[in-house]
Amino acid sequence: MENVAGSDVRKDIRLCWEQFSLAVLMHRYFELGGWTFPQPAHPRHRGYVRG
Numbered sequence: 001m002e003n004v005a006g007s008d009v010r011k012d013i014r015l016c017w018e019q020f021s022l023a024v025l026m027h028r029y030f031e032l033g034g035w036t037f038p039q040p041a042h043p044r045h046r047g048y049v050r051g
Helices: none
Strands: 013-016 027-030
Antiparallel strands (some): 013 027
């Protein structure tokens, strides 16, 4: 389940859209349904993150 910073949903993993070569500087948190996944390496940002 995706959520945004400040939400009450668990923050099991944080993804940055630059990790997927998208031209959006934004972080999203995801709640994983009973399974785990290692936090991927975070790339250096090209600019400021929205929000």
